Amino acid sequence: MHKDVKEILFTQEEISEKCKELGKLIMNDYQDKELVLVGLLKGSVPFLAELSKFIDLDVTFDYMDVSSYEGVESRSITIKKDLDQDVKGKDILLVEDILDTGKTLSTVKAMLEERGAASVEIVTMLDKKEGRTFPIEAKYAGFEIPNAFVIGFGLDFNEKYRNLPYVGILKEECYQ
Ligand SMILES: O=P(O)(O)OC[C@H]1O[C@H](OP(=O)(O)OP(=O)(O)O)[C@H](O)[C@@H]1O
Ligand code: HPA
Ligand SMILES: [Mg+2]
Numbered sequence: 001m002h003k004d005v006k007e008i009l010f011t012q013e014e015i016s017e018k019c020k021e022l023g024k025l026i027m028n029d030y031q032d033k034e035l036v037l038v039g040l041l042k043g044s045v046p047f048l049a050e051l052s053k054f055i056d057l058d059v060t061f062d063y064m065d066v067s068s069y070e071g072v073e074s075r076s077i078t079i080k081k082d083l084d085q086d087v088k089g090k091d092i093l094l095v096e097d098i099l100d101t102g103k104t105l106s107t108v109k110a111m112l113e114e115r116g117a118a119s120v121e122i123v124t125m126l127d128k129k130e131g132r133t134f135p136i137e138a139k140y141a142g143f144e145i146p147n148a149f150v151i152g153f154g155l156d157f158n159e160k161y162r163n164l165p166y167v168g169i170l171k172e173e174c175y176q
Contacts, residue, residue, distance in 0.1 A: 002161065005151070005168035010143060012165040015125070015153060016050055018142045022123060023054025025140055026093065030057060033091045038112075040104065041065035041081065042162065043097035046154040047125040047142075051095065068103050077107045088116040097154040098126040099141070102134035109136065126150065126167065143167075149175065 001008060010018075026035075037059050039048040052059065065081035092112055099105055105122055112120045123140040130147040145167075151157050152164030157175060 001168070002164060004161070004171050004174045005164070006171045008166050008168045009145060009150065010153075010167045012153075015047075015142070015167070018125075019047070019051045020054045022051060022140050022142060023056075026055055026123065027057055030055075030059075030091065030093075035059045036085070036087070036090050036092050037061050037095055038083065038092055039063050039095045040108065043154040043156065044095045046162070047097050048095045051123065051125075064108065066104060066108060068107070077104065086115070087112050089118050092117045092120045094120065094122045096122065096124040096138075098128060098150070099124040099136070099138050100128045100131040102132050102136040105138075106134040106136040125153065126155075 035057060037048060037052060039045060039061065041063055042065070052061075062083045062085055063081065064079065064083055066077045066079050068077045094105060094108060096105060099122070109120045109122065122138040124138045125142040127138060127141040127144045128147060129144060148169045149157065150167055151161035151170045152167045154162050155167065156162045157170055161170070
């Protein structure tokens with residue numbers, strides 16, 4: 001275990017098992033649809049890679065990179081990298097590592113709906129329900145987690161720890 005990790009919450013095996021369960025649900029719901037998996041960079045990459053192994057449909061992938069900032073308009077986010085395709089009429093599944101305040105996903109979801117997507121749903125590996133300040137829920141959520149700062153399996157603190165093969169709680173002394 002990494003020295004900065006206080007506690008492991010989910011191992012690689014548990015995450016993979018969860019991806020299998022989520023994959024089944026998603027396959028069932030999107031059987032007759034043209035599904036586009038949209039990963040939000042950078043945190044979603046390991047989860048998207050694992051989850052997509054269990055979605056046995058002809059899906060396509062696209063990526064978006066957004067950053068949020070605090071301003072007069074608190075819902076503002078800037079797009080650092082936009083999707084490569086026009087989403088009009090398409091069924092979009094936003095793939096995320098974590099749903100926390102909900103700011104990122106509520107804004108991106110509204111943006112893609114505005115562009116005329118046929119549907120925009122969310123699959124998140126982790127759901128930190130206590131962190132929520134924007135009214136948004138995921139259609140598919142892997143694990144509900146307590147209100148602690150987590151790292152690993154894509155999740156970073158100052159861009160570190162994304163490569164840990166598990167999700168763990170970061171020791172408080174690392175950010176205090
Ligand atoms: O629900 P929210 O409060 O919006 O938080 C969740 C978002 O924050 C993190 O991304 P971040 O902006 O740190 O980018 P990253 O994926 O590159 O780490 C995470 O990957 C989610 O995208
Ligand atoms: O707990 C977290 N860890 C890493 N990144 C995050 N972004 C929102 N919440 C978190
Ligand atoms: Mg981050």
